[in-house]
Amino acid sequence: MAAGDIVHNTSICFKRYLTNEQPTESDMEIFAGELTLSLAEGTRDVLVRNLYLSPDPYMRNRMREIYNSYLPPFEPGKPITGFGVSKVILSNHPDFEVNDVVAGIITWEKYSVIKDGSGLRNVSSIDVPLSYHIGILGLPGLTAYAGFFNICNPRKGENVFVSAAAGAVGQLVGQFAKLTGCYVVGSAGTDEKVELLKVELGYDDAFNYKKEPDLTVALKRYFPEGIDIYFENVGGKMLEAVLYNLSNHARIAVCGMISQYVSGCGEPIYNLSQLTIRRAKMQGFLMSDYLHLHEEFTQYILCHLKKNNIVYIEDVIDGLENAPNAFMRLFQGKNVGKQVVRL
């Protein structure tokens, strides 16, 4: 491929705003188009061919027409944007050369033009599978790292509970907890995931929340002395049950509440006055506030990967045209590990 070539370019475009409904594949549209490989003169733009796309739960919030959130809504008719790993095809930017591998925010297309190369990181020299840059070394990795270490302040011997524990973030939090010397239990929604947690991911124990008639009782069984740290990914009834099982001075990192992404203001939560009784902290956070930890985080991950101290599970779907389905899987609890789309 060279400048001036005309190539096929497929795009996954956002179709319409949602309110509180479950997202479906029909909320996105696939367009087959053409693109001339070129960059506007006088810019620092970069043209990339995308290799991996990252469907992430936070993107559901961008499907809502709400403008005062931390990210603007998607624009109907425009390609979905999200994290990805790509190869540089043309570059006007001094930091990127043709064939460099980059990670950053791209469009859900075969090719993306990145204005001024904005937000791209050159990851060519890092010797890991390329998809890791949207996973263990990307958003979910830094989210797990910042949330666990900076919000939860874990100490050796503490009792840690992780919901959605077999997901992109949860699988890492559990392993960070074990590396810190904590006792860690995870919950997930299928027996297959529970097995994965116990056998592959080193969780001390795990349970299928769908098979527990009373989550408060279930947590009491796993945490007779109470939960010191809860890494919150789901909200709803699980959070309520956790509130009744907190130990004193417990910390809850609110990474997300996937149950609430769909239902808007979400399921209501009872038992909040337990926060006072237990002198507990509940803190929301976004990875974007912890970019200053990126270097420290990357070293931590690479060091533990090299020592085989961390297992990283991906759920790979092939083909750009399957990206909408890959996204829906997040809200159906179908993904096992980090959901990835390989082009």
Add this chain to the structure above:
Amino acid sequence: MAAGDIVHNTSICFKRYLTNEQPTESDMEIFAGELTLSLAEGTRDVLVRNLYLSPDPYMRNRMREIYNSYLPPFEPGKPITGFGVSKVILSNHPDFEVNDVVAGIITWEKYSVIKDGSGLRNVSSIDVPLSYHIGILGLPGLTAYAGFFNICNPRKGENVFVSAAAGAVGQLVGQFAKLTGCYVVGSAGTDEKVELLKVELGYDDAFNYKKEPDLTVALKRYFPEGIDIYFENVGGKMLEAVLYNLSNHARIAVCGMISQYVSGCGEPIYNLSQLTIRRAKMQGFLMSDYLHLHEEFTQYILCHLKKNNIVYIEDVIDGLENAPNAFMRLFQGKNVGKQVVRL
């Protein structure tokens, strides 16, 4: 009075456990008894005559038969216990002499025997009205101080909202906020209290929550740029409205949720995923975890009292036999300022 004298002793005893109902005066019983003024030999006990009793909202939790909370339940048939200010009548303890004024946990009686003088502070040398030791210099004072300064980490210019702002704790938080250079708005349940907040207590603004059809809209009016700090005393709909009006990196100190003391697990709260969107912290706390701040706190209060920088409002009820009514007033929103019983 001297050792060996027989005196009349009136006691307010706890009658029966409650679950989720509003407390009433009939949950307590008044007993007229007699007491021989004496102390067991070989002990460090102290016998005191009580001057002021402190009805506090947290005591509602002790009227519930729940044993895993931060304080044990009251015992039916035994006198209510709570903070008080007293005069020493007899002392076996080297730190306390006859006629010393002490503050600490006492029984709701005319006379209390304090085992080993446990928890008593000798406040004889502090030149303030004696009732201040159960208020601005006691539980509500240290609660306001620790919650505002240690949980909320206020910075000059920040926007602070306080609910139950004319109560024992709220009146102080608002003034601490002003002393820190914050903008502070309070809510209360009567126009009289709202007036007090604006005219006497130096709040920048205040509103009667019962007159607001939509609390989210009301808060938006007072905080167009969002709430940086919320000092939470009430729970329920007010908390939900606050969650929708948080600014980024907001902090919520959960001092109490008086709406939940009565209803048990409380009203459910929607909008909690705002914690993530706003990267906000919500932290429960108890004064008892901040006793190490007592000296620093006392100096802060005494210094500002001396300079007339702080106004302190009390709602005084006379007579031990009126203590049950004084307690109920807390849950009826009747007290203006700190509720106190003077014997």
